[in-house]
Amino acid sequence: MTTHQEHDDLAIPRLQPGSELVNYPPPDRWDDWEEYDAKAWPERVKNRFRLVPTTCFNCESACGLLAYVDQDTGEVRRFEGNPAHPGSRGRNCAKGPATINQMYDPERILHPMRRRGPRGSGEWEQVSWEEALEDIGGRMRKAIQQGRHDEIMYHVGRPGEDGFMDRTLKAWGVDGHNSHTNVCSSGARVGYATWMGHDRPSADFANADFILLLSAHLETGHYFNPHAQRIIEAKQKGAKLATVDPRLSNTASMSDYWLSPWPGTEAALLLAIARLLLAWDAVDHDFIRRWVNWEQTLVERYPDRAVTYDNFVVVMKEQYASYTLEYAAEETGVAADRIEAVALEIARAGHRFASHTWRSAGSGNLGGWQVARCLWFLHVLTGAVGTEGGTSPNSWDKFKPEHWNMPPPHSRWNELLWPIEYPFSHHELSILLPHFLKEGRGRLEVYFTRVFNPVWTYPDGFSWIEALTDEEKVGLHVALTPTWSETAWYADYVLPMGISAERHDTHSYETHAGRWLGFRQPVLRVAGERDGREYRRTYDANPGEVWEETEFWIDLSWQVDPDGSLGIRKWFESPNDPTRPVSVDEYYGWMFENSVPGLPERAAAEGLTPLEFMRKYGAFEVDKDIYEVHERSVADGDLGLDGLARKNGKAIGVEVAPGEVKTGFDSPSRKLEWWSQTMHDWGWEEEAIPTYLNTHVYWRDMDLAGNERILVPIFRLPTLIHSRSGNAKYLYEISHGHPLWMHPSDADELGYGTGDLVRINTDIGYFVMRVWRTEGIRPGVVAASHHLGRWRLDDARGNGRWSSALVDIKNQGTQWTMRQKKGIEPFDSDDPDSARIWWRDAGVHQNIAFPVHPDPISGMHAWHQRVRITPAEGSDRYGDVSVDTARSHEVYREWLQLTKAGPGPEGLRRPRWLHRPVKPTPDAYRL
Amino acid sequence: MPIDSDAASAADHEFEVWAGLTRSLPDSPPGDLAPIEAAVVRFHDPRPDLERRAAAWGYELGQGDLGDLARFGAALARAEAEAWRADEPHLATRALEDRRFLVGDRIIHWAVPYLDAVGRCYPDRRQPAYRYRDALLAMGERMRCAPAVVGREGVAAPGEDSFGPLEVSAALGERLLSVWSGLVVFRATLESMHGHRLEGRSFDEDWLDDPSFRRDLTTLYQIAVRRWIRIAESHPGTARLWLDLSERAEKTSAALARSGRLLVSGYGDDGHGHDEDDQTHKGQGPPEPAE
Structure with a gap:
């Protein structure tokens, strides 16, 4: 806290x-906390609670929660913030407290279920966990025994954990990690990674003087709580905030500058700012000279220039000379004085310039990855890299503990996940899985979808339904899920998995300039154990038979290899008794004891073991105020002729001045790579520097005089979370319905008023929704949030009735239609609130009418759509969807033509330095 | 852009009021009740709450007496004024909010009765005491710290009014020495009624056996009833406090008039103020200690 006690003549x-948070129950009373029951008023009724910390599972940021476990009933009564959590600091957004809805949802899946009829028919029977494990494990064992490892795939939506599944897949020897990342962040990741190897930014918002967000989406939704509270802190100290977004988002509305460019032109805007910074000489030459690969750039890209720093500056000025303010204003549609004002703010802020982009432009556009690259360029120019109030690589602010008994990397390469056409894709080409299966590139014997709902979340959902209902392509579909979902409906097993208060995980995220480790735990089990009860498995403590994945994967691995002959079981045996599976306490106890610096000492100071400490507080701050990690000296590497210091063959530092070896970054040169040798070597020379690429929804190519518009479909509602909030009544009462944002000038031109039904025609079909006239959107652009449009095929189950419409799906050949039979209605259940539902609009499932748009470099699905908006036709109803999956396959093929397939240099499938999940051995990279 | 409004000027004005009060505080009556909430109320310690409020602004809390609180109020008013001018409305509104709650929660409910009693009991301190009292009442009007609410539902916890618990199982002498009885009684008052000099501010229950002492004390509380009602009528922004205080004074005077001794079990048993159906204050066992 900043305190000024300058007494004047009045002694005032x-x-x-200050920013201290107060009014939380003190931790020393968490085990027996008393308070009056507010609902019992005017009677004074005392309740006694055990407060058990855990972490939220609803978005990625894993904020701390405190579960109030009633000592009398043994039930959780509510969730509040955990003040001991360094990331969230006791604060939560609406999604945290709504965990109580998810836990006690009257329609919750409480027991393992197996389908009886045809897949997708909705006929289920309850089975025991033992039966499910035996069946699934048996099929996996057979596949592994027959060398069909690639037919086992784990596809994750919300990971919520860090490292456990990597370990599990390594132990199985399976290259089967699939993720949702290419509908999420692959674009931005490639933009950052080509600069520095690290694939995300970590902004020190709280200490910034100027904050530039190209991801209102993120600060409104995903990382809302930990980031927003620090952005507000900075604003309280005088920082200015700018948001670049075609839509007036919540964040934009709170900003000092709202820049609303044509979607996909953001890179032009950023490069115009870069040009101004260079022209004003508002750049940190010392930093650039020391940390940018300018010598390599001049030698390789500009061989006719003398290798001097001054020449490098000249080269940059020449490169961006055309990005004048006038050009940028014309290209982006943002007024020149606004761009200049933001450039001035960045120049003034210098090292205290923080920024963030994550999805937004990076995930909306063909070439969107360059937006992140151009944004980071501004940091490089100003030297606001790793500084206080600047922005660091994410991995500096994320703590990754070692996992116990880590198996070695596998040596496989799964072409269904890492196809040769996309050597630079940051993560798996998961959106293309149905098309790859359709083309016969492979099949799946056991396909796990884990808190993952591609039928609804992904584009092209009908192609997913086609794939999931084809038992030749997908032998066994196992849905591990805390809720019903559109995808779980097409599973063979629906296995209920715990939410934040019902499972063990560890995690750490880049919330600020510090590192922390969070520990999610099943609060009813922990509270029961404190009462002296013993549990064999977590499902003995959770509601019904809801389980947790840590124990599930351990037990499943034993089923896969019951006698140890496959070499898998050994990784899951208890270190104390190899005849039984490792326990959760043994697993995490080892981690906290052996790989979290400072934790054993801190725990000992309180007379606790490290595990007891984490169970008590739910989080541990490893260190804070982390800056300029790249400047840390390296003493123990062998310095090579290329200037890199290596240890055990791995680069760990770079010589930045004679005799000065520093840690640097994770790029091949360990410097910041303005020009990427790797991209050059793999045939992407034009894209090897920060540049502006035309989007697939480039406004000049649109028939704006007619009825074509750019659809922005990727913004979030801050109170919802993709699929998993469907059973959170608090949240759906707040957010339901998502109209099509349309500027009044467009609405007048096209002849629509608020509430009018329109058809939004995409490249593969159309959907029908209502117009909302608003000045909060750029003319020429329309927008509809995702998160809404949930549906179910059965009146009683298949999705939360708090949030979904009952629909009818019809299919003829490759033609699919969906029609809502009814919207949301009140229903009878154990929860009286279900009879009080007053909202009716479930929204429209727009994503299912989008084709896949895989960016040829990043693999990111480019979400924005070129759409034609036409009046609804006579038979059209709100929520109607029509799609031709043959056409969607054609669009996939069209985008595939944009790629430059590997192998690259040395016959590699992919550059080895580029990160990927569950990295295989180096030889696996060779084709 | 700095916000162009009267808010900064209003905060300036309030700063001057508070600053003026720090300059013209009435001297604390020697050997008598000090102007500190804990002493005037006696049944709870507000210190932790004050420390929390002070810490939130980095204010170094002193004794927590009226002078200290006036300095804190002045500092908050100045912080507000400066924040409006610096285009920091988030700070300004927070300063205003914290000052409003400081006045409403930690000052006005005990300081007004205290200053009122100082003025009546110590003529030489009357002017500054009344000036401070009236300034607080005027601030209470502007901030509307405790407006009268029909039915009072939800305003106070069950079994409490805006001052705190209605039933206190403390010794009789303790209770009469608290503002919770409906009045602040100074040592000098007790001495003048009893006719003897006291060692300190204390109350001997045996004095109530003296009919003339009991009558005088009862009259004192009966007068207080009317006075609080008048103040409530002229100060709607804090009327709830004074209406509650008048009810407390009335119960005290009624109990004194009837039995000569206050019932240790509390006001609820005296047949005044609560009917048989009112379960709010009955059958709940011993009262909770105030926090």
């Missing part, structure tokens, strides 16, 4: 408010 001090 000057004050500055």
